[in-house]
Amino acid sequence: MDLHRLFDPGSIAVVGASATEGKLGYEAMRSVADFDGPVYPVNPNGEGDVFGEPFVSAIGDVEGDVDLALLCVPAPIVPQVVEECGAAGVGAAIVYAGGFAEAGEDGERLQDGLVSAATEHDVALLGPNTSGYFMPHRGLYTSFVSNPEVVGPGNLAVVAQSGGIAHSLAFQGVNEGWGFSGVVGLGNRAVVGFEPVIEYFDADPNTDAIVLHVEGTENARSLMETCRAVETPVLAYPVGEQDVDSFAASHTGALTGEYELYRAGFEQYGVPVLRGTTDLLDAGHVLANAPVPEGPNVGVVTAQAGPGIVIADKLQAHGVRLPALSADTQDAVSAYLAGTTYAENPVDTGRPMPGFSDLVVTVAGDPNVDAVLVYMVYEEAVGFPPTGIAAIPEETGKPVVFVTDGPDQFVADDLEELEASGVPSFQSPERGADAMGALVRYGALNAGDPAAWNDEEGDGNEEVGNGGGDSA
Amino acid sequence: MDLHRLFDPGSIAVVGASATEGKLGYEAMRSVADFDGPVYPVNPNGEGDVFGEPFVSAIGDVEGDVDLALLCVPAPIVPQVVEECGAAGVGAAIVYAGGFAEAGEDGERLQDGLVSAATEHDVALLGPNTSGYFMPHRGLYTSFVSNPEVVGPGNLAVVAQSGGIAHSLAFQGVNEGWGFSGVVGLGNRAVVGFEPVIEYFDADPNTDAIVLHVEGTENARSLMETCRAVETPVLAYPVGEQDVDSFAASHTGALTGEYELYRAGFEQYGVPVLRGTTDLLDAGHVLANAPVPEGPNVGVVTAQAGPGIVIADKLQAHGVRLPALSADTQDAVSAYLAGTTYAENPVDTGRPMPGFSDLVVTVAGDPNVDAVLVYMVYEEAVGFPPTGIAAIPEETGKPVVFVTDGPDQFVADDLEELEASGVPSFQSPERGADAMGALVRYGALNAGDPAAWNDEEGDGNEEVGNGGGDSA
Numbered sequence: 001m002d003l004h005r006l007f008d009p010g011s012i013a014v015v016g017a018s019a020t021e022g023k024l025g026y027e028a029m030r031s032v033a034d035f036d037g038p039v040y041p042v043n044p045n046g047e048g049d050v051f052g053e054p055f056v057s058a059i060g061d062v063e064g065d066v067d068l069a070l071l072c073v074p075a076p077i078v079p080q081v082v083e084e085c086g087a088a089g090v091g092a093a094i095v096y097a098g099g100f101a102e103a104g105e106d107g108e109r110l111q112d113g114l115v116s117a118a119t120e121h122d123v124a125l126l127g128p129n130t131s132g133y134f135m136p137h138r139g140l141y142t143s144f145v146s147n148p149e150v151v152g153p154g155n156l157a158v159v160a161q162s163g164g165i166a167h168s169l170a171f172q173g174v175n176e177g178w179g180f181s182g183v184v185g186l187g188n189r190a191v192v193g194f195e196p197v198i199e200y201f202d203a204d205p206n207t208d209a210i211v212l213h214v215e216g217t218e219n220a221r222s223l224m225e226t227c228r229a230v231e232t233p234v235l236a237y238p239v240g241e242q243d244v245d246s247f248a249a250s251h252t253g254a255l256t257g258e259y260e261l262y263r264a265g266f267e268q269y270g271v272p273v274l275r276g277t278t279d280l281l282d283a284g285h286v287l288a289n290a291p292v293p294e295g296p297n298v299g300v301v302t303a304q305a306g307p308g309i310v311i312a313d314k315l316q317a318h319g320v321r322l323p324a325l326s327a328d329t330q331d332a333v334s335a336y337l338a339g340t341t342y343a344e345n346p347v348d349t350g351r352p353m354p355g356f357s358d359l360v361v362t363v364a365g366d367p368n369v370d371a372v373l374v375y376m377v378y379e380e381a382v383g384f385p386p387t388g389i390a391a392i393p394e395e396t397g398k399p400v401v402f403v404t405d406g407p408d409q410f411v412a413d414d415l416e417e418l419e420a421s422g423v424p425s426f427q428s429p430e431r432g433a434d435a436m437g438a439l440v441r442y443g444a445l446n447a448g449d450p451a452a453w454n455d456e457e458g459d460g461n462e463e464v465g466n467g468g469g470d471s472a
Numbered sequence: 473m474d475l476h477r478l479f480d481p482g483s484i485a486v487v488g489a490s491a492t493e494g495k496l497g498y499e500a501m502r503s504v505a506d507f508d509g510p511v512y513p514v515n516p517n518g519e520g521d522v523f524g525e526p527f528v529s530a531i532g533d534v535e536g537d538v539d540l541a542l543l544c545v546p547a548p549i550v551p552q553v554v555e556e557c558g559a560a561g562v563g564a565a566i567v568y569a570g571g572f573a574e575a576g577e578d579g580e581r582l583q584d585g586l587v588s589a590a591t592e593h594d595v596a597l598l599g600p601n602t603s604g605y606f607m608p609h610r611g612l613y614t615s616f617v618s619n620p621e622v623v624g625p626g627n628l629a630v631v632a633q634s635g636g637i638a639h640s641l642a643f644q645g646v647n648e649g650w651g652f653s654g655v656v657g658l659g660n661r662a663v664v665g666f667e668p669v670i671e672y673f674d675a676d677p678n679t680d681a682i683v684l685h686v687e688g689t690e691n692a693r694s695l696m697e698t699c700r701a702v703e704t705p706v707l708a709y710p711v712g713e714q715d716v717d718s719f720a721a722s723h724t725g726a727l728t729g730e731y732e733l734y735r736a737g738f739e740q741y742g743v744p745v746l747r748g749t750t751d752l753l754d755a756g757h758v759l760a761n762a763p764v765p766e767g768p769n770v771g772v773v774t775a776q777a778g779p780g781i782v783i784a785d786k787l788q789a790h791g792v793r794l795p796a797l798s799a800d801t802q803d804a805v806s807a808y809l810a811g812t813t814y815a816e817n818p819v820d821t822g823r824p825m826p827g828f829s830d831l832v833v834t835v836a837g838d839p840n841v842d843a844v845l846v847y848m849v850y851e852e853a854v855g856f857p858p859t860g861i862a863a864i865p866e867e868t869g870k871p872v873v874f875v876t877d878g879p880d881q882f883v884a885d886d887l888e889e890l891e892a893s894g895v896p897s898f899q900s901p902e903r904g905a906d907a908m909g910a911l912v913r914y915g916a917l918n919a920g921d922p923a924a925w926n927d928e929e930g931d932g933n934e935e936v937g938n939g940g941g942d943s944a
Binding site: 027131146150175302317384409410 | 493494499570603616617618619622632633634635636637639640642643644646647685687711712713714747748749750751774775776777778779780781782784785786788789822847849850851852853854856877878879880881882899900901902903
């Protein structure tokens with residue numbers, strides 16, 4: 001299914017447009033007021049214009065092609081409106097209304113009617129019961145929360161079964177200073193399901209990783225096969241570890257309740273499983289911005305031991321290995337350190353120090369190390385920020401994740417610079433460790449060279465890639 | 473052990489004070505430059521003055537009482553300096569240097585000497601191998617990170633075995649807009665261990681909850697008995713679910729590796745166990761600011777289903793119950809809603825609506841409900857923020873936790889107002905749910921009326937209070 005007219009439209013109609021503030025048809029007009037193509041407000045009762053555009057009384061009366069129709073009409077008339085849109089050559093539609101398959105037998109009949117109309121006319125229909133999408137690179141926000149334009153462009157795509165979760169992920173990203181290539185709420189998936197949206201973002205040059213929020217789908221195998229077939233890394237947060245069936249069914253008509261099947265299935269198809277929205281977002285951010293490691297061996301360099309212990313603890317819950325450093329690296333590390341700190345792995349400098357960046361570069365260069373996690377306390381007098389680590393991903397091809405305790409107001413600019421050079425950064429030790437853990441699990445589940453991921457040390461650590469169900 | 477001279481000193485000496493920027497003895501002077509009592513820089517080689525205070529050549533030469541000495545001297549001479557401080561009547565000391573029990577036999581001998589000197593003269597000694605503390609209500613920051621003064625006053629006390637974790641928790645709090653009654657890094661706990669610090673904060677009128685970061689202690693029973701004996705709620709994050717023994721031993725000389733014993737022990741003594749720094753901070757924030765519920769029954773009111781499902785899922789992992797609402801409440805809820813949304817528990821309004829606050833007040837008044845968790849999408853046009861919920865804790869005695877998706881830049885002020893009225897607020901659905909889960913677990917573990925916490929519905933949910941090990 002081609003979704004370009006849905007996600008990259010040249011023209012938009014708002015069916016049920018309204019000049020009354022607060023109404024959905026008004027909010028929809030406001031949301032596309034700055035759209036760079038023609039916008040047509042459609043309403044048989046509309047008089048004059050709204051946001052500078054004259055009302056058209058029916059979709060068939062619009063002069064010009066309409067790629068996308070935003071349907072701001074009540075559920076009972078949606079099938080008829082989709083039919084009219086299809087007949088008028090509209091290529092795609094978003095249905096915001098609820099009251100379909102999630103709402104009992106009458107709703108199911110309505111949804112059947114909507115599907116028939118969309119299928120007959122080949123309308124790529126998002127929803128019903130969705131909040132729309134954000135496409136920040138286009139400046140296009142077809143969702144009616146306040147101030148959606150704060151969600152800026154980036155390289156991570158969000159595909160959420162729930163529009164509410166799509167918004168939550170997007171705004172959590174804003175709070176972290178991260179942007180998105182797209183944020184989509186699927187709703188009931190009556191026509192457009194997970195698969196074509198994943199394929200759309202896989203083909204999108206702006207997208208470097210895709211995160212999924214999954215409440216449940218009728219054909220999990222199809223979803224998982226799509227995840228495996230695409231080249232772009234995919235991560236998933238399947239909801240429903242506990243019993244939330246009856247409430248979930250009332251939501252998007254989906255069934256949860258097979259959590260363990262989803263978890264095992266996703267990982268079998270190369271998709272690391274995350275356990276919450278923040279967890280999912282952090283992991284997606286790292287996958288989108290750091291190279292995938294070629295093995296499970298993480299070198300940890302910390303300027304204070306306590307956070308290093310937390311990080312080592314969490315990393316190992318993901319099946320990550322903390323390998324011994326090579327003799328050369330140990331010598332180099334010992335030369336830096338006074339001897340009272342920990343020259344093995346994790347390397348602990350006790351306090352930050354001016355040569356801290358060089359030390360990290362040394363560890364990153366160790367052939368025993370596939371990835372580096374760095375914790376540095378915020379102490380400007382002794383070398384914060386460690387700008388020297390920014391070149392590591394480019395020069396070695398190894399991922400680096402940086403964690404600091406520094407408060408936003410002082411470190412935000414420094415972290416933004418590190419991020420721009422491909423070093424994802426966090427301000428909570430376990431969030432950084434869990435995101436690195438997801439990156440390593442992705443590598444393990446999709447290893448080109450499985451031998452590199454074997455547990456050569458025989459140290460009894462659980463296999464990499466099986467840590468998803470146990471990680472916090 | 474009385475810690476008032478340590479944590480609430482009338483005068484401070486900096487032993488090893490320096491006029492050379494970057495040196496520990498300089499940073500220490502800078503950190504207490506604004507202290508509201510006398511500050512004495514002590515250094516036999518010091519000439520002139522530093523930060524306006526004239527050097528004194530020995531601690532015994534200071535004219536006036538010294539409550540607290542900050543020892544910025546190398547490890548080998550620390551025992552001798554403590555002896556001199558004790559002989560001079562100094563009441564408390566902070567030892568920053570490492571190289572003691574965490575660093576092998578020589579270090580152990582040094583630490584023995586330090587303990588002897590401190591014990592003989594009754595010096596309340598924090599450390600060694602600590603980064604000090606923040607006491608924001610006093611404006612006193614004896615730790616040398618940059619800009620510690622951004623850590624403002626509040627009602628949560630942090631007692632961390634690691635100074636690095638103390639800083640991380642403090643600055644994470646700053647990023648959330650939360651303050652602290654005190655933030656203490658214990659280090660090696662050679663003299664002052666967990667117990668007297670917990671007792672200090674229990675007696676502190678500014679402190680409403682205490683969070684602990686625990687790597688391991690020689691006498692876990694003593695620690696747990698102290699937690700049970702104090703009136704202030706205590707929460708703990710014991711590190712070491714995986715194997716981090718050798719690194720941890722090199723850190724503060726403590727042994728981890730008995731995670732399961734710590735977890736079970738803490739919960740047996742009424743202390744909910746958390747699984748990360750952010751998790752600990754969130755739970756502490758809620759315990760410090762919301763009333764403890766009188767039962768495990770949480771009413772969830774959500775303006776969008778997807779986040780509601782995430783919340784219900786996470787809550788149940790803590791053993792929280794989502795009770796059926798009373799017939800009266802169901803009638804009232806149905807009157808508000810159009811019928812296509814979910815009038816049971818969770819109550820789902822589908823979208824925000826102007827009467828949203830009233831709906832939450834209605835659910836909070838339900839006798840079946842002990843606590844309320846609210847999720848509301850950020851949509852100004854339809855009633856955000858829900859200011860009407862602010863009165864619930866005061867009027868009903870029931871805790872309310874609020875979660876929204878709104879971005880910081882637009883909702884920070886609204887959330888601050890809610891927080892000021894006793895409604896802790898979050899911007900990630902699972903963080904809000906996990907914090908509520910910890911609050912309910914605290915109630916279950918410390919129930920005055922255990923009958924209220926029994927699983928009356930026989931619905932097979934695990935017992936409240938045993939969810940800690942499984943919650944994410």
